[in-house]
Amino acid sequence: MIRIGSAWRITSMMTLGMIENWSEAGFRKVAGHGLKAIEFCYNIGQDPTALMALAGDVRGWRDATGVKVGAVGRWGTDKLAKDGAVIEDELKGSKTMIDFCAAVGAPVFNTGVNFVEGLSLLDNCNAAAGFLGELVDYGKAKGVKIATYNCHWNNFVREPSAWKLVHGKLPDLGLKYDSSHTINSGSGDYLGEIAEWGDRIYHVHVKGTLNVHGKHVDDPPAGLDMINWRAEMGLLYAKKYDGMLSIEPHSGVWKGEMGEWGVRFTIDYIREMIYG
Numbered sequence: 001m002i003r004i005g006s007a008w009r010i011t012s013m014m015t016l017g018m019i020e021n022w023s024e025a026g027f028r029k030v031a032g033h034g035l036k037a038i039e040f041c042y043n044i045g046q047d048p049t050a051l052m053a054l055a056g057d058v059r060g061w062r063d064a065t066g067v068k069v070g071a072v073g074r075w076g077t078d079k080l081a082k083d084g085a086v087i088e089d090e091l092k093g094s095k096t097m098i099d100f101c102a103a104v105g106a107p108v109f110n111t112g113v114n115f116v117e118g119l120s121l122l123d124n125c126n127a128a129a130g131f132l133g134e135l136v137d138y139g140k141a142k143g144v145k146i147a148t149y150n151c152h153w154n155n156f157v158r159e160p161s162a163w164k165l166v167h168g169k170l171p172d173l174g175l176k177y178d179s180s181h182t183i184n185s186g187s188g189d190y191l192g193e194i195a196e197w198g199d200r201i202y203h204v205h206v207k208g209t210l211n212v213h214g215k216h217v218d219d220p221p222a223g224l225d226m227i228n229w230r231a232e233m234g235l236l237y238a239k240k241y242d243g244m245l246s247i248e249p250h251s252g253v254w255k256g257e258m259g260e261w262g263v264r265f266t267i268d269y270i271r272e273m274i275y276g
Helices: 024-032 048-052 055-065 088-104 121-142 160-166 179-185 190-200 229-238 256-271
Strands: 002-004 007-009 015-019 037-041 068-073 108-111 145-149 174-177 201-206 210-212 215-218 244-247
Touching: 015 068, 015 256, 024 037, 024 055, 037 244, 048 088, 055 068, 055 088, 068 088, 068 244, 088 108, 088 121, 108 121, 108 174, 108 201, 121 145, 121 160, 145 201, 160 190, 174 190, 179 190, 190 201, 190 229, 201 229, 229 256, 244 256
Parallel strands: 015 037, 015 244, 037 068, 068 108, 108 145, 145 174, 174 201, 201 244
Antiparallel strands: 002 007, 210 215
16 A cells, blocks of 8 residues: 555555465465465474475466465474574574575565473563564565464464564564464454554464354354454454465365365455455
């Protein structure tokens, strides 16, 4: 968006895409759904150098299908040792992931930081800010923004109490936001968090969730769940968000043919709320 006088004019729009594999089949599946962006989740136990070696192939699949890489993430790894020091191998691996993002044109790298037991919240936040600050600086030189995911998977930088201390120190550090995590393992106030922190959101996951009487039932397709997606989208527009909306199928029930129908349902449901 650009500002003209006292008004904002939309110059780009949110891009609907989904999480898929870093393969030709993954790109073609996303393209087959009529989507324009793909996200890779390259997690604990996977070697960043192996992904980097595929950068040329990924660019080829991107160009052949017209599906851009909207984000790349790495979940689950320890970034801090038991004494709070940065684990150098993981720092190196994270930088390799950023190199991959730059090589394939992905604008955002999503990551998290583990909590070190025995250290205070403040000490953990200072250590996390040191690690993430180095990634932010490295990413700037590569044209890649860094965001922390709000998932609890080996990550404590996932709610406002930590954001105030970590993101407060790092003005260019963003958020990867997923309202289902706020409902299932956070404050529950996803609309309030987006209202307060929406200008720091760099990437959004579209994942449904459904709880009844305080118990988790399933993560059905978005639009068949309990999240108020219209209100969330309204807030994202208010915060001038123009990044990727990444569909994440995550259900234990919606599998196979039914799961594919659910993906198509979510695409149609969310697409009608995207301007342009």
